[in-house]
Amino acid sequence: MKVVITGAEGQLGRCLKDQLFCTSHSVFSLSRNDLDITDSETVMKRIVKLQPDVIINAAAYTAVDKAEADADTAWAVNALAVENLASAANKVEALLVHVSTDYVFDGLSNRPYRETDPVNPSGVYGASKLAGERAAQLAVQHAIVRTAWVFSEYGHNFLKTMMRLAGERESLSIVNDQTGTPTYAGDLAVALIQLSETFPGNGVYHFSGGEACTWFDFACAIFETCTELSDEFAAPQLTPIPSTEFPTPASRPAYSVLDGQRLMSKASVSSGNWRNALLPVCRKVLSQ
Ligand SMILES: NC(=O)c1ccc[n+]([C@@H]2O[C@H](COP(=O)([O-])OP(=O)(O)OC[C@H]3O[C@@H](n4cnc5c(N)ncnc54)[C@H](OP(=O)(O)O)[C@@H]3O)[C@@H](O)[C@H]2O)c1
Numbered sequence: 001m002k003v004v005i006t007g008a009e010g011q012l013g014r015c016l017k018d019q020l021f022c023t024s025h026s027v028f029s030l031s032r033n034d035l036d037i038t039d040s041e042t043v044m045k046r047i048v049k050l051q052p053d054v055i056i057n058a059a060a061y062t063a064v065d066k067a068e069a070d071a072d073t074a075w076a077v078n079a080l081a082v083e084n085l086a087s088a089a090n091k092v093e094a095l096l097v098h099v100s101t102d103y104v105f106d107g108l109s110n111r112p113y114r115e116t117d118p119v120n121p122s123g124v125y126g127a128s129k130l131a132g133e134r135a136a137q138l139a140v141q142h143a144i145v146r147t148a149w150v151f152s153e154y155g156h157n158f159l160k161t162m163m164r165l166a167g168e169r170e171s172l173s174i175v176n177d178q179t180g181t182p183t184y185a186g187d188l189a190v191a192l193i194q195l196s197e198t199f200p201g202n203g204v205y206h207f208s209g210g211e212a213c214t215w216f217d218f219a220c221a222i223f224e225t226c227t228e229l230s231d232e233f234a235a236p237q238l239t240p241i242p243s244t245e246f247p248t249p250a251s252r253p254a255y256s257v258l259d260g261q262r263l264m265s266k267a268s269v270s271s272g273n274w275r276n277a278l279l280p281v282c283r284k285v286l287s288q
Contacts, residue, residue, distance in 0.1 A: 001025045001196065004052040004094075006037050006085065007059025011155035012099065015189040016058060023193065028052065032059065037081040047088035054196045055089050056097045057082065057136075060129070064103070065249040067125040074124050079131035086138035095143065095199055097192055098136035101129045102148035102180060102208070107253020112212075114259045115146075115204040123250035133204065143195055144204045145188075145263070148256055149218075151274075152185035153284035158215065162222050163285050169236050176216035176240035180256045181208035184281065187272030191263065200266035206258035209274035216240040218274075225278045230286055 003020060007013045008029035020027045028050050035046055037059050047055065060078055061067060067074035082098060089096040103126035104119040121127045133144050151159040159182075165172055191207045213221070216238065223235035243252070263269045 001054060002028070002050070002052045003196065004028045004030060004047065004050055004055045006030050006035060006055065006057050007032065008034070010058055010060070010062075011150060011152040011157060011185045012188060013058040014154040015152055015185040016056060016192065019186065019189040019193055037084060038076050040084040040087070043081075043084040044088050044091065047092055047094070051092050052094050054095045054097060055085055056192055056196065057085055058099060060099070061125070064123065064125040067128065068123060068249040071124045071128070074128045075131065078125070078128035079135055082132040082135035083138060086135055086142070089139040089141070093140070095141040095196060096136055096139035097196055098132065098142065098144050099192070100133050100144050100146045101126065102146060102256035102258055103253060104130045104133070104146065105253055105256055107255050109255055112257040112259035113206070115206055115262055122253070125250060137202075141199070142202050143199065145192060145195065146204065146206050146258060147183050147188055148208045148258055149180045149182040150185050150188065151182055151281065153281050153288070154185070158182075158218065159222055159281065160285055162219050163226060163282070166223065166226070166234065166236050171237040171239065172219070173239045173241045173245065174216040174219045175243050175246050176214045177242045178252055178254055179212055179214050181210065181212050181258060182218050182274040183207070183209035183272050184274055184277035187277060191269045191272070194269050195263065195267045198267045205263040205266075206260045207263050207269065207272065208258045208260060209272035209277070211275065212257040221275065221278060222282065225282045226286065229279070229283055233286070
């Protein structure tokens with residue numbers, strides 16, 4: 001299989017490269033510098049030249065709060081650019097694997113969200129990603145994978161922020177009334193590759209990291225792991241707080257746990273397990 005990765009220098013893009021390196025697939029990793037997905041002409045030319053079987057779109061505008069004041073850019077990358085990828089995928093008869101988010105939901109559910117549940121994003125980021133899902137559906141062959149709370153040893157994410165703050169502060173207040181599922185980008189990468197290999201048909205799929213928790217629970221688990229790994233690591237004192245005490249420009253869903261049964265049954269993809277990923281990821285970050 002010939003695979004093109006767009007947004008290859010983001011955290012998912014880098015994990016995809018790591019995972020695909022261990023397979024026999026031919027991989028073309030295109031960072032933003034190599035290919036700006038908002039440039040429709042260049043996207044078409046590049047894809048026609050490479051003739052991939054699969055395009056995995058790991059490129060996105062992921063700054064959730066910044067998007068509120070920079071809607072045009074968020075929309076250009078997360079929605080309009082996906083149309084460019086869908087057109088190019090159709091030209092070469094490739095499968096477009098597109099990644100979306102739990103933020104397409106409003107967070108009012110009291111059970112894990114299924115793919116068929118009504119969407120209702122509350123911010124610019126979620127709305128632009130939802131428009132991106134609709135753009136991805138323009139590809140004759142497409143799979144849209146919603147995920148949540150992505151972390152890894154790469155880029156910017158909650159785990160790395162917590163570990164940095166541990167070196168700067170003796171105490172931290174962490175939101176304890178938002179429930180979701182941390183997802184290791186490496187687990188997501190494996191799932192996307194398996195999905196591409198076995199392609200069970202067009203549609204939306206959910207993939208996340210297993211056990212649900214709050215940001216406060218996740219922070220506790222991160223610091224417990226770091227303390228196990230290093231005698232020198234000083235965990236800050238943690239205080240659980242409600243979201244109202246940590247106001248952000250974009251509101252977050254209070255509950256965004258994703259039900260991943262569909263992908264597991266249709267593509268034999270195993271669920272992610274964020275707890276299993278914590279030890280290796282924290283070890284890598286501690287050594288950076
Ligand atoms: N992070 C999360 O918690 C989370 C949660 C749910 C869903 N997701 C989804 O998961 C996917 C992967 O997210 P991630 O965490 O890996 O994001 P990330 O680390 O922010 O990576 C996104 C990559 O896209 C690149 N990019 C931005 N604009 C581009 C453009 N016009 N053309 C080409 N590349 C461009 C970025 O480059 P620059 O760095 O140079 O801007 C970056 O390398 C995204 O679809 C995201 O919406 C993420």
